[in-house]
Amino acid sequence: MGESLELTSRQMESWSASDIVLWALDHYGDGLWLASSFGAEDMVLIDLMCQKTPHPHIFTLDTGLLFPETYDLIKTVEERYRVSITRVVPELTLEEQKARFQDALWQQNPDLCCQLRKVMPLERFLQDKKAWITGIRRDQTTVRAASPIVGWDTRFQLVKINPLARWTYRDVFRYLVAHQVPYNPLHDQGYPSIGCVPCTRAIRPGEALRDGRWAEKEKTECGLHQ
Ligand code: SF4
Numbered sequence: 750m751g752e753s754l755e756l757t758s759r760q761m762e763s764w765s766a767s768d769i770v771l772w773a774l775d776h777y778g779d780g781l782w783l784a785s786s787f788g789a790e791d792m793v794l795i796d797l798m799c800q801k802t803p804h805p806h807i808f809t810l811d812t813g814l815l816f817p818e819t820y821d822l823i824k825t826v827e828e829r830y831r832v833s834i835t836r837v838v839p840e841l842t843l844e845e846q847k848a849r850f851q852d853a854l855w856q857q858n859p860d861l862c863c864q865l866r867k868v869m870p871l872e873r874f875l876q877d878k879k880a881w882i883t884g885i886r887r888d889q890t891t892v893r894a895a896s897p898i899v900g901w902d903t904r905f906q907l908v909k910i911n912p913l914a915r916w917t918y919r920d921v922f923r924y925l926v927a928h929q930v931p932y933n934p935l936h937d938q939g940y941p942s943i944g945c946v947p948c949t950r951a952i953r954p955g956e957a958l959r960d961g962r963w964a965e966k967e968k969t970e971c972g973l974h975q
Pocket residue numbers: 812814855858859860862863864866867944945946947948971
């Protein structure tokens with residue numbers, strides 16, 4: 750499977766994101782899920798998927814710590830596209846996490862917090878799925894620079910598809926504006942990348958697009974994409 754996916758991925762370098770999404774739907778059908786954090790890239794993918802199928806499978810990792818604007822956008826998407834978004838939640842509530850570990854775990858140990866609130870729930874959720882789609886773009890981080898368009902995700906043991914791998918942030922917004930796709934209003938307030946409230950701030954002049962995530966820490970990824 751590895752070799753044939755590698756070949757397919759190379760061929761897809763010249764495909765449109767729309768054709769890649771269609772290919773994924775044709776190949777994986779009901780086993781295909783779009784992971785959405787409701788960032789700008791995910792809004793493009795939601796729009797593309799909803800054009801291709803009346804019953805898209807979309808999920809979000811609801812850590813319980815998302816911005817109110819993000820929760821509002823989830824509802825907007827459900828109404829506009831007439832879809833139901835699956836909320837994947839952590840095993841521990843915030844209160845339970847506080848009791849078992851410590852208050853505001855994200856300050857002292859953000860890796861453990863992400864593990865509990867994002868990675869483990871994702872692992873459980875993807876267990877019986879065939880493929881997932883993500884909004885990864887190669888120019889987001891050095892870790893993401895080598896992302897294939899399609900490949901085997903060894904971390905979660907299923908096929909991973911990144912239809913926007915070749916896109917720039919400008920391409921994303923060009924699409925959102927041209928297709929009048931709703932997006933998180935925080936993007937217009939200096940938040941190009943949006944995660945949980947305690948670990949996201951607006952970027953400052955001269956900072957890179959993801960510098961507002963875990964800003965004063967070494968951490969740059971949740972642990973979902975390796
Ligand atoms: S982004 Fe921050 S608050 Fe959210 S799960 Fe990770 S460490 Fe916890």
